[in-house]
Amino acid sequence: MNSIYDILSVSPAASLREIKKAYAVLLKKCDQECEPERFQAIRQAYEQASVLARQRESAEELPISTFHEGNTGSTEEWPGFTDQYVFSIKGGKEASLIGEDQHAVPALCPAEEVIKELEAHYKSDPHWHPVESLQGYASSDKLFALQERERFEQLLLVWIFEPSLKIDWLDAATQCFAWDTANRHLFEWRPDLAWRVKRHIELLHLIEAVPEMAHGITDGQYYYELLAERELQGIVLPIPPSVLDRLARLLVNLDATHPEEARERFGDQLIYWKRIVDNERIQLVQARTTVPEKKQKSFPFVSLVWLLLVIIQMAVSNVGSSSLPPEPLPRPAQFAPKIQTTGSAEPGKCAYSDDQLRQILKDPKSQARLLYALCGERISQLILRGEAY
Amino acid sequence: MIIGIDLGTTNSLAAFWQDGTPTIIPNGLGHNLTPSCVSLSDSGELLIGEAARERLRTHAHLSASNFKRYMGSGHLIRLGKKEFRPEELSSFVLRSLKADAEAYLGEPVNEAVISVPAYFSDAQRKATQAAGKLAGLKVDRLINEPTAAALAYGVRNPTGEDQFLVFDLGGGTFDVSILELFDGVMEVRASAGDNFLGGEDFLEAVTNYFFATSAKVAGIAPESLSPEQMHRVRHAAQQLIHQLSEKERASFTIAIAGQSLSYHLDEEQFSSLAAPLLERIRTPIETALRDARIRVSNLSQIFLAGGATRMPIVRKLVARMFGRFPSCHIHPDEVVALGTAVQAGLKMGDAALEEMVMTDVCPYSLGIKTSQRVGPNIGDYIDGFYLPILERNTVVPFSRSQDIFTVSDNQKRLAIEVFQGEARLVKDNIPLGRFEVEVPQRLAGQAGANVRFTYDASGILEVEATVHQTELKRRLVIQENPGVLSDEEIDQRLKDLNKIKLHPRDDIRNVTLLARADRVYAEILGPLRSSLSAAVAHFQGTLERQQPDEITIAREKLKELLDSMEQESFITR
Numbered sequence: 001m002n003s004i005y006d007i008l009s010v011s012p013a014a015s016l017r018e019i020k021k022a023y024a025v026l027l028k029k030c031d032q033e034c035e036p037e038r039f040q041a042i043r044q045a046y047e048q049a050s051v052l053a054r055q056r057e058s059a060e061e062l063p064i065s066t067f068h069e070g071n072t073g074s075t076e077e078w079p080g081f082t083d084q085y086v087f088s089i090k091g092g093k094e095a096s097l098i099g100e101d102q103h104a105v106p107a108l109c110p111a112e113e114v115i116k117e118l119e120a121h122y123k124s125d126p127h128w129h130p131v132e133s134l135q136g137y138a139s140s141d142k143l144f145a146l147q148e149r150e151r152f153e154q155l156l157l158v159w160i161f162e163p164s165l166k167i168d169w170l171d172a173a174t175q176c177f178a179w180d181t182a183n184r185h186l187f188e189w190r191p192d193l194a195w196r197v198k199r200h201i202e203l204l205h206l207i208e209a210v211p212e213m214a215h216g217i218t219d220g221q222y223y224y225e226l227l228a229e230r231e232l233q234g235i236v237l238p239i240p241p242s243v244l245d246r247l248a249r250l251l252v253n254l255d256a257t258h259p260e261e262a263r264e265r266f267g268d269q270l271i272y273w274k275r276i277v278d279n280e281r282i283q284l285v286q287a288r289t290t291v292p293e294k295k296q297k298s299f300p301f302v303s304l305v306w307l308l309l310v311i312i313q314m315a316v317s318n319v320g321s322s323s324l325p326p327e328p329l330p331r332p333a334q335f336a337p338k339i340q341t342t343g344s345a346e347p348g349k350c351a352y353s354d355d356q357l358r359q360i361l362k363d364p365k366s367q368a369r370l371l372y373a374l375c376g377e378r379i380s381q382l383i384l385r386g387e388a389y
Numbered sequence: 390m391i392i393g394i395d396l397g398t399t400n401s402l403a404a405f406w407q408d409g410t411p412t413i414i415p416n417g418l419g420h421n422l423t424p425s426c427v428s429l430s431d432s433g434e435l436l437i438g439e440a441a442r443e444r445l446r447t448h449a450h451l452s453a454s455n456f457k458r459y460m461g462s463g464h465l466i467r468l469g470k471k472e473f474r475p476e477e478l479s480s481f482v483l484r485s486l487k488a489d490a491e492a493y494l495g496e497p498v499n500e501a502v503i504s505v506p507a508y509f510s511d512a513q514r515k516a517t518q519a520a521g522k523l524a525g526l527k528v529d530r531l532i533n534e535p536t537a538a539a540l541a542y543g544v545r546n547p548t549g550e551d552q553f554l555v556f557d558l559g560g561g562t563f564d565v566s567i568l569e570l571f572d573g574v575m576e577v578r579a580s581a582g583d584n585f586l587g588g589e590d591f592l593e594a595v596t597n598y599f600f601a602t603s604a605k606v607a608g609i610a611p612e613s614l615s616p617e618q619m620h621r622v623r624h625a626a627q628q629l630i631h632q633l634s635e636k637e638r639a640s641f642t643i644a645i646a647g648q649s650l651s652y653h654l655d656e657e658q659f660s661s662l663a664a665p666l667l668e669r670i671r672t673p674i675e676t677a678l679r680d681a682r683i684r685v686s687n688l689s690q691i692f693l694a695g696g697a698t699r700m701p702i703v704r705k706l707v708a709r710m711f712g713r714f715p716s717c718h719i720h721p722d723e724v725v726a727l728g729t730a731v732q733a734g735l736k737m738g739d740a741a742l743e744e745m746v747m748t749d750v751c752p753y754s755l756g757i758k759t760s761q762r763v764g765p766n767i768g769d770y771i772d773g774f775y776l777p778i779l780e781r782n783t784v785v786p787f788s789r790s791q792d793i794f795t796v797s798d799n800q801k802r803l804a805i806e807v808f809q810g811e812a813r814l815v816k817d818n819i820p821l822g823r824f825e826v827e828v829p830q831r832l833a834g835q836a837g838a839n840v841r842f843t844y845d846a847s848g849i850l851e852v853e854a855t856v857h858q859t860e861l862k863r864r865l866v867i868q869e870n871p872g873v874l875s876d877e878e879i880d881q882r883l884k885d886l887n888k889i890k891l892h893p894r895d896d897i898r899n900v901t902l903l904a905r906a907d908r909v910y911a912e913i914l915g916p917l918r919s920s921l922s923a924a925v926a927h928f929q930g931t932l933e934r935q936q937p938d939e940i941t942i943a944r945e946k947l948k949e950l951l952d953s954m955e956q957e958s959f960i961t962r
Contacts, residue, residue, distance in 0.1 A: 020571050020572060020574075021572055023574070024571065024572035024573055024574045024746070025572075027574055027746045027748070028573065028743075028744065028746050032746075032748070032786055032846050033529075033530075033786070033845070033846050036786040036787075036788060036843070036845070037788070039786060040786070040787060040788060043748075043784050043787075047784075144709055144710065145709055145710055145711070145712045146674070146675075146678070146685040146710050146711060146712070147685050147686060147711075147712045148712075150684065150685060150686075178679055181679050181680075182678070182679040182682075184682055184683075184684055185684055188684075
């Protein structure tokens, strides 16, 4: 099979501009109506190559690396810790943003007024309903201009994370402003926070797959596809360590408790996931595999995660029965050498240091904190409602 | 020769590509715009355009307009004794445009690129193609309206690099598209829209306001009016909206049911009447921006297309929303038609367009109905879930397949129901069709089929299922959909329709003028009527003598008289 770069006849290191140029040349030689297959191949190669090139180019511009390199022992995921990267609201990017408005610039732009209003209201009434209030603001006249809305979302992002994370507001903002798909403005403004939003949303998807597995596509499936795609391209996409962490637990727990069933249900997918996780050298995998099955009960919170994940697992396998990924995925054996050549499998790549992981395994409180960091208040709500022990 | 046609809700236009530039083809009256109206004359001939629009207000039962809104629905429209499908009425308009193009170009025209709203569904697109066939035009290629508008702009700067948005508010539909231009590639990044939002809705709001205010005071209810009177009220409302494009206040008087009613509106009132409609503009724009993954600040320009964008309230809205003034270097009524001509040029492989290529997207998701397992037991399935196979704003042409499996033991058949839309449950999406394939009887999940969706550049969908074990293939049979004609039906209808003749083209000016005279006569009162009646009789007498020069002079005279009478009747106070 030709790689995407062979199809476009560019080198894998080509810039976005070069990729576009190559695509334009190919497209002019291809009759879309008469050669739809060829067009589709060119198109897909172009899309994938440009996504990767864009990621690479924006990664070079990113002022702060997030979790991708040596983020060992980051405190970022632990609520209560002060964030290492504190930008003030009056950051340097502000001036250029306002400058684009042709109209007279008042002392405060409408977005700033709204955020001030919101903060004042929040202080007087912390139990104020976030979704309703954000919807109210979204349709307000002050934020009518799309740029003003964008700016409000940027300010809101900072407000949500600083000084301390307001997780219910993050959920509300994600819901009201579709931050899961429309986040370019957030990345340009505060990449560090935008990554956290992204990670949070990905985790929510995993968690939400449980009660809402009736959705057309479960997110377990999505993750599988994401990982597979990443492998096909032979390039490491940034996957949040917390997600890898969860995958690791999922695999370990399944292996430890229902090895037969897990293999039967999952077959190649299971081995494939495992390989990815192994290659990332998530220490947790090794730590957990040594824990005998019966000791599960002494780790109630881990068991809880296990429970959740098994349900997710079910959701994933159910989709498998009604629909499978469109293209047959290559056998895991083909991946193995590639993974080794990526050379990024350093032991320190997991967000937690070995010591931290050991502590997590010993200490229920740490587990609770981790779980809280991963799943936010939902977990506490579940516990409060007596749905979990 | 391939021409481009903008088949609009209110007006239609034809254009062609020549010498590296698109040009509009004028109709028999020398106008660029042909109203999308059809009327049967008293002798049973077809009148299209201006004349038909005049007859709407004198012979409403023999005339039809706005039929584009029913495309693909199977809704029948009555003209006199006969009922017509919306694609048949559209085919009449196409026939007339084709005749105009042939007269103008001096060569036969047998193929056309027709524009459709980006948000037109599969059935609506197929109905448009059928309309082309019924008019004797081969329609291989449909083009989305905002894409066409963008082509018209993009063709002026083929080598540039640019990102822009096209805001297309036409008579009946609203579309927004975001485009990227680089190295001669014109790429539609995303399209979104509303199929039932357009200038006609603004007109509706104003007429409703009239019935709620002036007419109510006078004791006139909309139900008590004849279709002709209704059309006159609508025409008056149209005039009012046009006037509001130029000044802040507008008003005029209309004579209805023996009463003279005046009708006032200022810009502010109009804005509040239109507010619910303007609100609906926002969502598609946000969706398109999100799907295109482009920030507002990265858009270089906002281009306007569609006649309804001439309304100042719409322009103000766009300016407020984007924080800048929209551009419209090309006439908004003509820009789509010019774009279809560019596409026709591309299709003919014109040398001037060699360095230009365009890719479009499918603006909505397409998928099938599936069942999901909700419990540990084999039978714990709930059906009615939507499984998207083509996600919205995927670049077309595109083909993708998905394997589906049986959910119960010894299942004999798999029902494949195709839907369009974004909702999680199929009941909230638009059904496109349904077919079944026989599968070998096995345990649940052991038998299945591969369903392939193929979406071509014109936006036409093909669905094919191949059973895994038996290699049996089935295609989606569209005839089940009441909104779409089958090939046989088209052939049958074609025979019927060919019996109805278009009114001779060389006589169209006179017929149009007489239709207008009839309409003005119905609207005026008192002594003006008798003088008009005499003038019309004189004109008809001139026509019978068949002296071309004499006719031209008489026509001008009658036209002047009508102009002055209309001035008096619709004095703006």
